[in-house]
Amino acid sequence: MKVHHLNCATFRPPLVAGGLVAHCLLIESDRGLVLVDTGFGMNEVTDPKATIDGLSRALLKPALDITETAIHQVEKRGYTADDVRHVLLTHLDLDHAGGLRDFPKATVHVLDSELEAATNARSAKERSRYPKAQREGVNFQTHKAEGEDWFGFQAVKDITGLPDDILMVPLIGHTAGHTGIAVRSDNGWLLHAGDAYFYRGEIETPPSNIFALKLTAKQTETIREQRVSNVERLRELKSSGEAEVFCAHDPVELARLA
Numbered sequence: 022m023k024v025h026h027l028n029c030a031t032f033r034p035p036l037v038a039g040g041l042v043a044h045c046l047l048i049e050s051d052r053g054l055v056l057v058d059t060g061f062g063m064n065e066v067t068d069p070k071a072t073i074d075g076l077s078r079a080l081l082k083p084a085l086d087i088t089e090t091a092i093h094q095v096e097k098r099g100y101t102a103d104d105v106r107h108v109l110l111t112h113l114d115l116d117h118a119g120g121l122r123d124f125p126k127a128t129v130h131v132l133d134s135e136l137e138a139a140t141n142a143r144s145a146k147e148r149s150r151y152p153k154a155q156r157e158g159v160n161f162q163t164h165k166a167e168g169e170d171w172f173g174f175q176a177v178k179d180i181t182g183l184p185d186d187i188l189m190v191p192l193i194g195h196t197a198g199h200t201g202i203a204v205r206s207d208n209g210w211l212l213h214a215g216d217a218y219f220y221r222g223e224i225e226t227p228p229s230n231i232f233a234l235k236l237t238a239k240q241t242e243t244i245r246e247q248r249v250s251n252v253e254r255l256r257e258l259k260s261s262g263e264a265e266v267f268c269a270h271d272p273v274e275l276a277r278l279a
């Protein structure tokens with residue numbers, strides 16, 4: 022399958038030199054177009070205050086550029102919104118689920134524990150990470166975080182409507198239902214690790230990190246132990262060379278793959 026690496030939002034948070042991206046995938050499959058994550062969509066760009074809370078706007082400093090939206094990049098390739106049949110989400114944080122409303126015909130795949138966490142958000146912090154408006158009218162299909170082996174990870178296979186070469190690889194920790202998405206591309210396996218880590222150095226051997234992103238990972242984590250152990254497992258997978266591993270927000274990883 023042909024896989025395009027897109028940036029669907031740019032952020033300029035303080036103390037992060039080079040900024041951050043929203044690394045999404047556009048897959049041309051025999052079942053139609055498939056998106057992995059959606060960054061920010063038209064709603065966020067044209068009316069940011071309606072969905073993005075003040076603190077997130079101040080911390081993320083999003084560029085809010087229409088040409089970065091997934092819908093713009095789909096149309097630029099000669100397709101329409103309706104050609105996107107499926108969207109797989111690593112999780113429902115606002116910077117990953119922003120474009121959902123731009124693809125009303127798509128089935129949106131997410132782990133059941135993630136949709137539950139978002140729907141039942143109780144604290145102010147949870148409500149701002151999971152803005153309700155982003156999920157209005159969205160056709161969700163939920164999946165349990167269980168399945169078969171994939172390079173030592175548990176993977177959800179047989180996702181209705183999707184080719185066998187697209188899997189969910191649960192990486193719980195950043196959020197309660199966070200998952201990686203594995204795709205077998207023309208050039209081998211890719212693993213979109215979402216927000217399982219934030220800086221490319223975290224999965225290198227030996228690992229490295231930068232202060233602001235280490236802090237971000239800590240402040241946004243839901244289950245610390247699982248998050249930390251996932252980073253170790255991803256480091257092993259990367260060093261095995263079995264899959265190309267990348268996260269959602271590292272601009273250097275995106276530049277290497279785009």
Ligand SMILES: [Zn+2]
Nearest residue numbers: 114116216269
């Ligand atoms: Zn994120």
